[in-house]
Amino acid sequence: MTTNVLENLQFRLAARPVGMVKASDWQQVVEPVRELADGEILVKVLYLSLDPAMRGWMNDAKSYIRPVAIGEVMRAGGIGVVLASRSPKFAVGDHVSGGTGVQRYWIGKADDKAGAFYKVDPKLAPLTTYLNTLGMPGMTAYFGLLESGQPKAGETVVVSGAAGAVGQTVGQVAKQLGCRVVGIAGGKEKCDFVVNELGFDACIDYKHESVRDGLKQHCPQGVDVYFDNVGGDILDTVLTRINLKARIVICGAISQYNNTEAVKGPANYLSLLVNRARMEGIVVFDYADRYHLGVAALGQWLKQGKIKSKEDVVQGIEQFPQALNMLFEGKNFGKLVLQVAQD
Amino acid sequence: MTTNVLENLQFRLAARPVGMVKASDWQQVVEPVRELADGEILVKVLYLSLDPAMRGWMNDAKSYIRPVAIGEVMRAGGIGVVLASRSPKFAVGDHVSGGTGVQRYWIGKADDKAGAFYKVDPKLAPLTTYLNTLGMPGMTAYFGLLESGQPKAGETVVVSGAAGAVGQTVGQVAKQLGCRVVGIAGGKEKCDFVVNELGFDACIDYKHESVRDGLKQHCPQGVDVYFDNVGGDILDTVLTRINLKARIVICGAISQYNNTEAVKGPANYLSLLVNRARMEGIVVFDYADRYHLGVAALGQWLKQGKIKSKEDVVQGIEQFPQALNMLFEGKNFGKLVLQVAQD
Numbered sequence: 201m202t203t204n205v206l207e208n209l210q211f212r213l214a215a216r217p218v219g220m221v222k223a224s225d226w227q228q229v230v231e232p233v234r235e236l237a238d239g240e241i242l243v244k245v246l247y248l249s250l251d252p253a254m255r256g257w258m259n260d261a262k263s264y265i266r267p268v269a270i271g272e273v274m275r276a277g278g279i280g281v282v283l284a285s286r287s288p289k290f291a292v293g294d295h296v297s298g299g300t301g302v303q304r305y306w307i308g309k310a311d312d313k314a315g316a317f318y319k320v321d322p323k324l325a326p327l328t329t330y331l332n333t334l335g336m337p338g339m340t341a342y343f344g345l346l347e348s349g350q351p352k353a354g355e356t357v358v359v360s361g362a363a364g365a366v367g368q369t370v371g372q373v374a375k376q377l378g379c380r381v382v383g384i385a386g387g388k389e390k391c392d393f394v395v396n397e398l399g400f401d402a403c404i405d406y407k408h409e410s411v412r413d414g415l416k417q418h419c420p421q422g423v424d425v426y427f428d429n430v431g432g433d434i435l436d437t438v439l440t441r442i443n444l445k446a447r448i449v450i451c452g453a454i455s456q457y458n459n460t461e462a463v464k465g466p467a468n469y470l471s472l473l474v475n476r477a478r479m480e481g482i483v484v485f486d487y488a489d490r491y492h493l494g495v496a497a498l499g500q501w502l503k504q505g506k507i508k509s510k511e512d513v514v515q516g517i518e519q520f521p522q523a524l525n526m527l528f529e530g531k532n533f534g535k536l537v538l539q540v541a542q543d
Numbered sequence: 544m545t546t547n548v549l550e551n552l553q554f555r556l557a558a559r560p561v562g563m564v565k566a567s568d569w570q571q572v573v574e575p576v577r578e579l580a581d582g583e584i585l586v587k588v589l590y591l592s593l594d595p596a597m598r599g600w601m602n603d604a605k606s607y608i609r610p611v612a613i614g615e616v617m618r619a620g621g622i623g624v625v626l627a628s629r630s631p632k633f634a635v636g637d638h639v640s641g642g643t644g645v646q647r648y649w650i651g652k653a654d655d656k657a658g659a660f661y662k663v664d665p666k667l668a669p670l671t672t673y674l675n676t677l678g679m680p681g682m683t684a685y686f687g688l689l690e691s692g693q694p695k696a697g698e699t700v701v702v703s704g705a706a707g708a709v710g711q712t713v714g715q716v717a718k719q720l721g722c723r724v725v726g727i728a729g730g731k732e733k734c735d736f737v738v739n740e741l742g743f744d745a746c747i748d749y750k751h752e753s754v755r756d757g758l759k760q761h762c763p764q765g766v767d768v769y770f771d772n773v774g775g776d777i778l779d780t781v782l783t784r785i786n787l788k789a790r791i792v793i794c795g796a797i798s799q800y801n802n803t804e805a806v807k808g809p810a811n812y813l814s815l816l817v818n819r820a821r822m823e824g825i826v827v828f829d830y831a832d833r834y835h836l837g838v839a840a841l842g843q844w845l846k847q848g849k850i851k852s853k854e855d856v857v858q859g860i861e862q863f864p865q866a867l868n869m870l871f872e873g874k875n876f877g878k879l880v881l882q883v884a885q886d
Binding site: 263450453468469480482483 | 605779794795807808809810822
């Protein structure tokens, strides 16, 4: 096909944000798609995954992955369809998941390491599920909970960001393992959802009730595992309710990502000492060699209707800046996905 | 023997301290020693162990052990000699270690659970060693480092309070395991001691140099294990230098024990996430069923001259209030011991 008739709208990082990301931190660029070289594929982006971690990638700080450079297309995971291929690895029409970046089209080597594209099957699950339960959030939840949280049947598992991409799967997997599961989320609608739709035992609405009182009420046996997506005061409050040998999984700290002052450290961290408890950080990439096992387990539960995958789909790549900020305002309800094009 | 000719000087808790412990928080009581009942022993206290944890026991807060009650003899571990016995478990003249409390004489059941007395052999090691390397600090260091820190040969181990009771043994054990060991201590004298006498590879004098610069200089490969006795800013600084999969052992937080405001939480705790690292609290009592293994290992190294036990002995039970506060002013040099009587 002739690719250079396609106009590629991209969002590039224009400036390192201070606090919340502003419109001026982005630069919109439109450029024609170039011709394919040998070994390359052209992917039309259908859906983009919007994740709290993206805020960290915009900072010029040493982390588990290099920062996005000024002028570079913003890093993002996405689902797309192969429009053209000069690689035996993918055929035209294949649906793929990989590091597309925030743009309409991705072009590059089929075996590009940063892209890390792999095929997904739209017949097995809706495409957006591959950005949620069967994608990075699901893998984060599954392996983070099992390997670091190590929940046992009968234990109490608390998860913050309970209606979010990672939290929803953490809670549902813990229920499958026979745990008591208490979510923490913002607003009645989210709390009702995780209890009524996802089967959590209870959910604390941190915007309208005391997290401390909620934990007392809903975790009468204390907290054995806390899967933390938010940090800040909620982490500190949960630390006052942990049991002996509790495990705290540090997956994120969304309350702190837009801080312009220092991160708030957990003042109650000495509860770890009193309770001989543990706090451990996780990063999903560490489990990459076993993603297929996580996908198999979660895929099976999805198929059996034992767990659900809830996405919040915003339409149009032009909405990217506002959509990303929804994450930090607690406005998304389920895994936040940006639809870029129709399949 | 007639016991009631003996006058028992005791330090009882008079008030719950706010911040640093004041003289008025103690009540000195002198009472005669009562007659022994069947199954009881009378112990003349020779040495008392003064430990940072004692500060915590004075607070009315839920912890791993119940608080000392107002009016109760202050809890303390000690070494003594059996003066009278109506129990087959101990004979007159036996040297024992146990929970004597801050007093001249302990009287009670030979199998008292809180006392938990056991025999020690003054021929194998000086009596004060049984309050240090062969006592709770040694067990804390040995099991905390091995089980939570899990150091491997060639790794870098950093320990704060390096010249203190726990720190000195942590560093020496880590050296025996083939690790690079960097201490953090206050003052040139302590730093020189841990390097020249105890064989640490380096020591950072936090009172006179930047801990950040010291870690950069002395831990060129980063920090794999941090054994923390101090908390506060030093913990936060070490968090910026940890390696992937680092283990942070939370043994204490001596910088925070006299706080009248909230404990300073580690603002850099998200370094745990970036580095998939772990922070775990330890309490020595959890290893009680294996103390004999720790004593055997450390005793053997002591006997072979491979490790040393350094105590700082203050004379006279009357000095108890001032001596205890030395811990929080960094004034002790080695394990702090109060000599109550001659053997």
